[in-house]
Amino acid sequence: MSLPAPLAEALARFAALRHVLVATDYDGVVAPIVADPAAAFPLPGTVAALESLAGLPGVTVALVSGRDRATLGRLSGVSGSDGALVTVGSHGAEWDDDLGGLLDAPLLALRDAVLADLAAIAARFPGAAVEPKPLGGALHVRNVVDASSAPAALEEARRGPAARPGVHATDGKAVLELTVLDASKGRALQVLRERTGAAAVLYLGDDVTDEKAFAVLTEADDVSVKVGDGATAARFRVDGPAAARTVFEELLALRR
Ligand SMILES: [Mg+2]
Incomplete structure (x- = not known):
């Protein structure tokens, strides 16, 4: 050929x-x-x-x-x-x-801050879980014990870590994924x-x-x-x- x-x-x-x-x-x-x-x-x-x-x-x-x-x-x-x-x-x-x-020191620090924010939110909503990812982390609310509070957990994540400058948010089913780099x-x-x-x-x-x-x-x-x-x-x-x-x-x- x-x-x-x-x-x-x-x-x-x-x-x-x-x-x-x-x-x-x-x-x-x-x-x-x-x-x-x-x-x-x-x-x-x-x-x-x-x-x-x-x-x-x-x-x-x-x-x-x-x-x-x-x-x-x-x-x-x-x-x-x-x-x-x-x-x-x-x-x-x-x-x-x-x-x-891909991640320089400031971006690594931002990722750590995002994960700490998500962990603090998850701690207030029993059953919520944080999944660390290479470029950030995901907040999972599928198993939140008080299911009616799941949307509030996601909203806290949107208003908190997702609003940090440089953070990209992607909504999924009962999950919010945050990354510090596209x-x-x-x-x-x-x-x-x-x-x-x-x-x-x-x-x-x-x-x-x-x-x-x-x-x-x-x-x-x-x-x-x-x-x-x-x-x-x-x-x-x-x-x-x-x-x-x-x-x-x-x-x-x-x-x-
Ligand atoms: Mg291909």
Whole structure:
């Protein structure tokens, strides 16, 4: 399978740079979309190409998925803990270490303050529970003993910690989730770019959430590739996971 000429040319320029970041979505790119999401395994050869790329000097490779990191690791067969191939889960909120530098000291302090606020509220509503999360915490009121007081607990959380500057609130069923940072695949790529000092970033994705990743690929040598149909801000397009595998294999051949 051969790639469109403009994409092949962009890959050749990208491959010649000293340090590059190769990042990709998982479902629909590395793994074909299947009816059962629990059986979305990689196309044969794709992970091997990514691992070979990760083994080359000056190349960092990352899987950036909406799935939680544990599931991403199980399905892809990539542990993400050996440093060779990075895995980032939950749309950029789940990293292998200290959030990959997502939270600096002020944000860590804000997260601690939010968790303390939520714990104080939960203590006043027996049965309420606080679930710490990487970027904040959630107040669960489903099991509040006096069910009629559950809305009041949520309201206290909205007026208190949720109103702190820099805190983002998301309502769920009997739960209020607070985060100190709006995680996204775009933010994840910015962090990876900063951490690795990569001169350019390649990213492949097939879904709407990948547009946030494409949006941060604004450097001249960045290569954004939409996989499949649909409106996109990506500069290039290929038709499916087999073509995505060709992108990785072509890059591997160029880089070697
Ligand atoms: Mg996808």
